[in-house]
Every structure is written in structure tokens, then in C-alpha cells.
Amino acid sequence: MALMNLITAINHTLDLAMAQDESVVVFGEDVGLEGGVFRATVGLQEKYGQQRCFDTPLAESAIVGSAIGMAVNGLRPVAEIQFSGFVYPAFNQIISHVARMRNRTRGQRTLPLVIRMPHGGGIRALEHHSESLDTFFGHIPGLKVVVPSTPYDAKGLLLAAIRDDDPVMFLEPSKIYRAFRQEVPEEDYTIPIGKAKVLKPGTDLTVVSWGAYIHEVLKAEQILQEEGIDLEIIDLRTISPIDRDTIIESVQKTGRFVVVHEAARSFGPGAELITLVNEGAFLHLEAPPTRLAGFDITIPLPRGEHHYFLDAQRIANGIRQVAHF
Amino acid sequence: MALMNLITAINHTLDLAMAQDESVVVFGEDVGLEGGVFRATVGLQEKYGQQRCFDTPLAESAIVGSAIGMAVNGLRPVAEIQFSGFVYPAFNQIISHVARMRNRTRGQRTLPLVIRMPHGGGIRALEHHSESLDTFFGHIPGLKVVVPSTPYDAKGLLLAAIRDDDPVMFLEPSKIYRAFRQEVPEEDYTIPIGKAKVLKPGTDLTVVSWGAYIHEVLKAEQILQEEGIDLEIIDLRTISPIDRDTIIESVQKTGRFVVVHEAARSFGPGAELITLVNEGAFLHLEAPPTRLAGFDITIPLPRGEHHYFLDAQRIANGIRQVAHF
Amino acid sequence: MLIQEYGPLKGQMLQIMDENGVIQKPHLVPELSDQEWLELYKAMLLTRSADNKALQLQRQGRMLTYAPNTGQEAAQVGPAAAMGKQDWLVPAFRELGAWLHRGVDLKTVYLYWYGNEYGSHFAEGVKVLPIAVPIGTQVHHAVGIAMASSIKGEDDVTVTYIGDGGTSTGDFSEALNFAGVFNAPVVFIVQNNQYAISVSRQKQTKAETLVQKAVAAGIPGILVDGNDLFAMYAAAKDAIDRARLGGGPTLIEAYTYRLGAHTTSDDPTKYREDSEVAEWQPKDPLLRMKAYLINKGVWSEEQDAALSDEYGEYALAVFREVEEEGDPQLEDLFKYNFREMPAHLREQYEQYVQYLEGKVK
Amino acid sequence: MLIQEYGPLKGQMLQIMDENGVIQKPHLVPELSDQEWLELYKAMLLTRSADNKALQLQRQGRMLTYAPNTGQEAAQVGPAAAMGKQDWLVPAFRELGAWLHRGVDLKTVYLYWYGNEYGSHFAEGVKVLPIAVPIGTQVHHAVGIAMASSIKGEDDVTVTYIGDGGTSTGDFSEALNFAGVFNAPVVFIVQNNQYAISVSRQKQTKAETLVQKAVAAGIPGILVDGNDLFAMYAAAKDAIDRARLGGGPTLIEAYTYRLGAHTTSDDPTKYREDSEVAEWQPKDPLLRMKAYLINKGVWSEEQDAALSDEYGEYALAVFREVEEEGDPQLEDLFKYNFREMPAHLREQYEQYVQYLEGKVK
């Protein structure tokens, strides 16, 4: 076991995956020589050579498009997009090909590839460096979408993603890249994609969140615990396919539901979760299932971003209202 | 008044807008000489010259990106994307700039532009010619998203879109381009963006739909009427911003809600509407608000597409279950 | 090397056989036997026949949309024939001649245009990617396949197609650039058929030639008479051989003409003069090659007519099979999105099956 | 015309003044007075001073991320000075010299890097677009602006910037191609500062020069010593004049070097040798121009030091204003998404205000 933060856990996991499987290749802008602007790939080029870890020209469509070709031809590419706000040039490749190649060819051509990117905001960055893309990717049939919230989970989920025979969007909450360290086993383990995790069982209200926000939710839990509100907290971990059963079971028990997310509110991931709860636990609902979400605005530049992001206080406040409904 | 189908109404409206306002320019692939693959722009180049109606090279990012520049420099561009499945290369421009320029510049640079495209399927077309993008565009703060369902509405909404100082995505249900004709006044009128329309008042259940599907819903209504189920039918007309008040008022009255849409189910537009209903009419709900939607699959090629699309029977069947809940 | 003389900026177009089927550059004729050239001609004839049949069936309402490739057969069969057995083909959507020559069954092709996903599922070992409808996207896949070959230390070469319209997409430039940077063993063939639906080549770019776009990526290119089977074979062979030996990518502009409509939904009389089409008719790659072979004494008009009929009948028989196969299985629509069907998808499928069964009873 | 001699494939780089500040090509020196050149030098000095101040403030934790442009001042001030009053500037994100010279207040620039949206709101009449962070996107806007000028029959010219990294984006090629097809009055300036973050120019493309990418679009181009103010002014003037007279677009490659870090988050020692930086230090555009002016007798080291200090103080004073202005108004975050705030947004805003008020009491 070693203490790792999220970014070192990812670096360690890529290293492990490359050591175990020659077909794993890692690339993107600044990924090779520099080891990534967040240093997720540091040391890999030195260790595995320029053929397996390399810099690309500045062209996201080409990064994803060539990853498709590599996957077709026997590799397991792990492509890095420097920030989620720069993945849009690759949307055509992601929607038209990454998500569809298997179906299009009736199972003949599978695409075992991973597209990693820092996700979400809260890092006082320039415009476009703070985007949350849960809905965009979640709405595309044929994609799996994963968001880890801890170094331990990041390792298990990333290994699962790399070994998955289908494409996985791996969204890394950049806010917590270096926020805390955790014991991460050196050995091999995977965490199944598509399974949520009950972080804390509770009886009064179910809260679902993921990524960086889970940690704010956990803080809110402390506040509310003192007020006698007993939350059940679920880390979604996979945005698509959603682990409905875990959520619905929970809401059937608690009767109350809050989803907390960073993405903009309208047409956001919260809407999907609330709808699933309606579909699976309507008769158990004692209060309107509720979303605590980003405003429907462009994420503000650093001087205003604190208004956009939900902190434990605001989350507690929102949950409290549902608890007392 | 003249009898027009959806496509002739759009052609007539573009003509009217160009005649009235010199700053309106119309362009896209095959838009000029040929008049568009669906003939939406037929005759306009001849009438207004190559400067105001023209063909572009095959590059959607450039089409939208240059439209932004034209809008900045005093024009009102109306860009055509040949099919909604080919708009993905322009997502970067749409998300990063079209939707954000006004906010980015604190109101200084506005983008009065319209991006038109055929939308949705059911026309027995090749792959990528049948995509429904409601969620994608709806989730982007800063965009207005309109889907007309009749020739009359198309004219009023398109004129409103062209005159709007903000960017509007104008999604035209290609399935009904030539499905039926309707009296459309020759004179100028607009229909406000952001207002839904109650097509038929009713007492038992609220159904929201839009675009081509509205016509299937109206057929389903006939079936259910005979069974004694009295639907209130709302044509959403604007996907974003949603006219919540009209919907919530209706559900407060009927207590039951069904949304019918063509896009894939998960993270689809139905989730947003169901969530709005939860937020605004929870205590009035007598049955789970329900979505009748596309499967979470890539839209099948023509030999399988009939399974994907909801017809009046399937819609009636779904509504019936909610009515009898 | 041909590039020396016919490179992007030489203002020269490689032509070996002229429009009358007469060899003008004997020293450049690739070393194939007459019999082998005859076989390639037959491949073009099969393509033409299958094309005609598809159009005929479409007019009868039996085939859906179809994108004809009449006039472009040499630009397709030539490179396909120059490829090695292990090489990859990454098409755009109008490469019937290349597909068939690379081992794709005509039935599969017809299934595609009939609107069935099995039209993108090829026989085992056929190293061809399915049609890519979004223009420009496929060239990235080709580069990625080629990069993977290099990374794995294999010497497969990848050949990819794109249209003149496609050269305006950002994807095209990005892919050429990637190929250059990674020295990928890939050959890009631009079928410049002078139109992107109604938009003429002149309106597509101010560049005098499309091959000069290679300069932007610093890679070699060559402009070729796309209706000359000899030239297309020679140029492709040259580029493929070079790629295989580690020489990197090449761009080939095949200068040709789409004699038919863009697709069966298109009416070309709306945007081009009949006289223009008439000018290109005598340049038909099949006419030329037939003249050459008849001159050589290895072929005759009679044989040609007979084989053409035979291919037509064959194509019809294949299409009948497609029709008989009927619609795809319902489960297939759901089954192939992921290796394992996720719970929500299974539920959607099962509920729909229940609905259908309820409806039937 | 300069293009004749320094066009994309001539293998020549336009340099008028050498690295020692000595004019080598007197006949090419643009016709400005010594006083005017001095003013342009001062503009470069202001840029350098404001840049240094920003870096200093950033190290003190007072400025947020900052992208320095030290070394690239001539490539920015030269073209900006060659522009007409009515012309448009569409920057990438590292064009401090151009912004200031085109009338953007330093305060506005600092507001931007301070993380405030008002940093993209310019004074009335300043025809400059805000920074475009997504690389490559801005060049389309420039082409669109230029197309609109043509359509409206106005003779404004648009000048746009992009980096060497940016030339690999599909957007760049698409925009050049559009500009060519529509003969748009636009000048593209590639600031080839040899790096895209850590990725060197050599890894960005196999093309020997970036200016040769003009060939793909069939438009003229010129390779220029980007550290030579005379050459940058002359090339830009040539291109702008031509565009204004209906001659269409031009691509200019300004061959320069980023002497500092990519941004304040970047550590260039990770990816380049100090010796490389040391080689470029003497080519600094300010050093050269200063030497020239001192030689001419219109400037002195003393004046230079004094003015540099003065500018530094000015920059600091401007920054203090920015700090004093504090955070943006809450309502501003909501107000500018649409001309009128839609109901749901108003509700989100009001609920949040209520929450804040509740929290305060």
C-alpha cells in the first residue's frame, strides 16, 4: 500500500496497465515528454518508450479518431483530452464512431478504448477549463461514463475501463486531483463499471452525487447529522449506465431523494436520476425528489465561480428543505 | 393565405426575412445553387444574389464559426446544417462561442444568428440522418432551441428566431417537411419563442410533445378519446427555455403527465420535463409522470427504424397505463 | 519514384494510358500480365454492373437510397489491386469497386444500401472498415490503424478514401498532419469527382489542385488521372510500397468524374450542364480499358456484352437473397451497443417485446 | 510584392533588420518616420513592462493564471500598427502587444487575467474580439467578420492570430479554405513561437514551415522574422493593403520564440534546454529595435530605463484599480446569457439571493 492522491493513483494505474499489457498505449497533448499538464502520465514515456506514450499535435478530433483506428487494429488506446472543455472538437468522433462502431458492425468491430479528461471546475482556472459533461456523454447510447471520487476508486475503475472491450469516458474531477491522499494497494484490482457505492447508510433521505461533489456532500452530512437528519449517501461512480437498483432500493427505504451535481441544472444529470426515482419509487416518495445543481449559466471566471459551485452549506440547506418537506 | 407544407413555409419565410432585412444572409452546403437538399432555400440565390445566399465548402465548424463572425459584424446569418447528424463538427463553435459570446463580453457582443437543421428520423434515411438533439442543445446555457410542428408555426417561429438578438437553434422535423399542407398567411407574424401551445384542452392527463411526434400524439388522442380518456395536449414548440408555467398549470389540473419524445430515453428531454413537473406539481400527481421515448440505442437503419419510432398505438398504450394507474 | 515528376506542385497529372486506350508512357506500365489486367478490367465491369443493378432496383422501389459510383471504377479497383493481402481499407462511402476487390461480398454491400446493419459486418478476415457517412471522419481511423501497425512493428499499410468535398473538412487536414508527424504507413486517396452533391470542385477550395493540400502536412502527393487504371495502380503501388518500407504517408488525388447522381435522392441536372457530363463520357475508365484489352487481343465486344449480362444477373440474384433475408431481428437492435446488454436496455427491449406480443394477441 | 520573394515555398524568410539592429534591406523599410518607429518601440516596451508586471503580481499571488508574451512583441505590435483604424482584430490569447495597440485598455486586459468577465468587454468602438481559449476557434470568426465586410461592401480588413500549435487544428485549415473560397479580406498571423505548451514545433507537423499550409487553401503566404518589427510591419501592411483592395486573404508566419513560460502554471525547464532559450535571448525584438533607435540617435539607454520604470509603475497602478474593483456583481453572472433573463434563470438567481441573505442574517 502507498499513499496516493487522485493524480498519482491515475499515474500508477496507467503504469500498471502498460506494464501488464503491451497493447495499452497512452497519448495526447503534452502527455509524452512533459507527462501531462496535470502530470497524470509522468514517467511513462521514459519507461515505455515513445511508441507507447507520446505527444500528439494539437487536434482533439484526430486524437480520438486515431484512437478509434488503433483500437480497431489491436491496441488498447488511452487518450487524454487536456481539459473537458476541449473535447468538443472530438464530439463528432465520439458520437458518430466511438459510441457506434460496435453496433454499426453488429459486434464485429469493438473499440476497447478509454478517453480520459479532467472534469469540472473549482480550480480557479480560465474559461473552458471547468466544464461538466455528464449529460452530454450520458445521453449518447453506446458509451460508458465513469467519474471516480477517490484515489482508490480511480485505480479500480480505470483498470476496469482499460480492460473493458467497450469505450469508456473517464472523467477525472480535477478539483480533487491533489486534494487528499489515500492508501491505494499496489496490486491489481478492478471496480465494476455500472455499480454505485453506498458510502453511508441512512434512513431519512437518499443523496446521490459523484466526483468532487461527493466530498461536499459528506461535509453536509456532518452538519445534518447534528440536526438529527440521517442521510444515505450514494456515490454514483458510473454516470452511464446508471446503477438504478441501488438508488431505487435506497429511495424505497428513505422516501426522500436529493441529487447533487455540478453540471448546469436544465437537462442535467439530476433530471435523469429524478426521473429514474419517479419510475422506480414513486409510491414511496414523501417529498419531491430534488436536484441541487449548477445554475443554467456559463461557468463564471474565477472571481465569480464560488457562486456557481455548491459547498457543504448550500447542500445542507437544500437537503434540509427536502427532509422537512 | 396560401397552402404550404413545412418546407415551403420555411422557404417562404426565409424569402420574407431576406426581403425585409438586408442583413439576413443564408448559407450552407448546397444551399445556394441547388436550393438545399430539402429545397428550403430554393430560389433565394437567384432572387438575392450570391452574396446573400451561397454555398459553402464542406465544413460545419467553419459554417457555424463564420456565422459567428458575420453576426459580430452586423449581419443576421441563417446557417443551414444539412442534417442534424452532421452538426457535431460544429459543437465546439456552438458550445464555446455561439452560446457564450454574449455572456463572455458582458452583453457587448451579441450573436443574432439562426442555425437551422432537419431534425429527427422516420424518413428511411442512411445512418446519421435521423438524430434528435434536443438534450444536447437544451443543456447548453445560452442557447434557445425551437422545434416547430406545423407550417404555420414554422413561419412564426422562424421569423421570431431571425429577429431574435440571441442565437437560436431551429430544428425542423424532416419527417413532416412534406407531410401535410396548411393555410399560411402571406403577411408578417411571429410566434414568441419560449411559449408552449395547448393544442387541446383536457381534464384527465397532460401530454407534452413537439415536432413530428405531436401528430402521432394527436392520433393517439383520438384512440383514447373513444375510451373516455380526455387528454390535454401541449406542443412544447420551444425546447429551451421551457415554458414551465403552461405545463405545470396543466398538470396541477390533470394530475397526470406523459412526455413523448423521439430522442433516446436516458438523459433525454423527457427527464427534464418530468423533473420540472416534480418541482412544480408534485402534490398534484396521481400517477408517476412518465416518458415515452426512444430506446437507448443508435437509431436503426431503415429496415429496423419502425421499431424505434413511436406510433399512435404505442403512444396510446403508454398513456393508457398512466391514465389507469 | 513517380512523386518526383508528379508531386503536388509539379502541375503534372500522371496518365499512362490515354483516353483512347493507348499507352503513352510504356516505361511506367506496372508489371502485370495481360491476363492480370483483364482480371482488373473484369473487376471494374462487375462494379459497373452491380452499380447499374442497384440503380435499377432503386427505381423499382426495392433498394433504398443508393450512391452510384459509375465513372470512378479505376480510382477504386486500381489501388485495391495494388494493396497487399494484409493491408487495410478504410472507405468513405462510394467505393464499391474497392470493397468488392478487397473481399467484401456484394451481398453485404447490398444489405447496406437496403438499410440493414449487417451491411457493415464483413466476412472474417476482411480488413475493411464500414462506410463512414459523416464526411471526413474515416481518415482519422485510417491513420490510427496505420499508427497501430507501426507501433506493433507490423508492415501492414492502410489505404483510405475521401471525396473532393471531404478535403474541406478540418478532419482531413488533421489526419494528413498526424500521418506526417507519426510517419504512418497510410495512403490517402482523394476521389476528386468534381462535385460534393451540387457544390463544384471550384467552389470547394481556391487551391488549384487537391493534391497540393499534402504540402500543408509536409507529406508527398501525386496527381493522377483517376480514370486510368494503369496510372491509379502505379501511383497506389508506389505509395503503398513506400509506406510499407517506412517511407510514411502519401496523398493521391484521383482526378475523375461522377457520371451519375450523387445518390438516388439527387437530381444533378439542377446544378450541372448535360454538356459537361457529355464531355466526360468518353473518358469513362471502362471504355478505355476495354479498348486497350481488345487492341491487345485478349478481349472482345462480344465477351464484354456477355460478361456484363452475367454480372447483371449475378447482382440480381444477390439482391434477391437480400430481399429474402428480410428485416433484422428485433434483438439485434439492442444487442450490439455493448458487449453485455446493460439492465436498462434489456428492460427496454423486454418491455417492447411484451408490447408487441400483447398487440399481436 | 513581398509574396513574390518570400512566398510559402521560397524557402526565404523576410528580414529587414538583422539581429544587431542593422537594416539589411533598406529598400523594404516601410515609410514611417523615425518618430513613428520610436512610438512603435514604445508600444513594445509598454507591452514588455505590462507583461513583467503581470508575472510579478502573479508570483505575489495577486494575479491569477497569466500567459506571458515576452519575445513576441514585434509580431504583435507590427501588424497592429499596420492596420487601419476601421480594421478588426481577432486574437488568440497571447497578443498583449496587439490588444494595447488596437485600443484595448490595459485595465481590461488585467481584469481578464484577474478572472473577471469584464476583461472581455472593451471600450466602445474597439473592434477587437475577446480572447478565444479553445485553440483554433477564433480564426473562423475572423473569416466571418471579413466575409461580412465584403457582403456589406465595406473595406475593413480583419487580422487574426493563432499559434504554431493552433495550425494543427482542423479549424485552422477550414478557415484558410473558407477565406480562399470567399476571397475574404483577412490576414492570418501564425505566431510560431516554437512551442505549444511542451510540444515543440517539430512535433506539431512534418511541414518544414507553417506558412506552407497556405498552399492547401490556394492562398498567398509569407514567412517573416517575427522578431523584426520592420519585417512584421511590412509584411502585414502588404497583406492588409492587398486584402483591402479585394486581393483576398494572406497567411503570415511570424517566426519567433516564447522566451517565458507557456503560462504561469507551466515550467518550461521540463521540456526545453536553457541553452535553447539562451540562443534566442539576443534575438529579442526589443533589444534589436532599441539598438536601431539608439544608433539613429533618437533614443538612449537612459531614456529607455526611465520609460520602462514609468510603464512598470503605470501597470502597477492599473492593476491596483483592478484589485480595488473587487468581484463582479452577482447579478452579472445571470444577466448576460440572453438579452432578457428567462424565467427559470431569474428564479435561480432570486433563490440564490434569498439563500445568501438568509445565510447572512
Ligand SMILES: Cc1ncc(C[n+]2csc(CCOP(=O)(O)OP(=O)(O)O)c2C)c(N)n1
Ligand atoms: C460532415 C458531413 N456533412 C455533410 C454531409 C452530407 N453529405 C453527404 S455526401 C456530401 C458530399 C460529399 O462530397 P465528396 O466528399 O466530394 O464525396 P462524393 O459524394 O463526391 O463521393 C455531403 C455534403 C455528411 N455526410 N457529412
Ligand SMILES: Cc1ncc(C[n+]2csc(CCOP(=O)(O)OP(=O)(O)O)c2C)c(N)n1
Ligand atoms: C482545443 C484546445 N485544446 C487544448 C487546449 C489547451 N492548450 C492551451 S494553450 C495550448 C498550446 C497552444 O499552443 P500554440 O497554438 O502554439 O500557442 P502558444 O501557447 O504558443 O501561444 C494548449 C494545448 C486548448 N486551449 N484548446
Ligand SMILES: [Mg+2]
Ligand atoms: Mg465529390
Ligand SMILES: [Mg+2]
Ligand atoms: Mg506556440
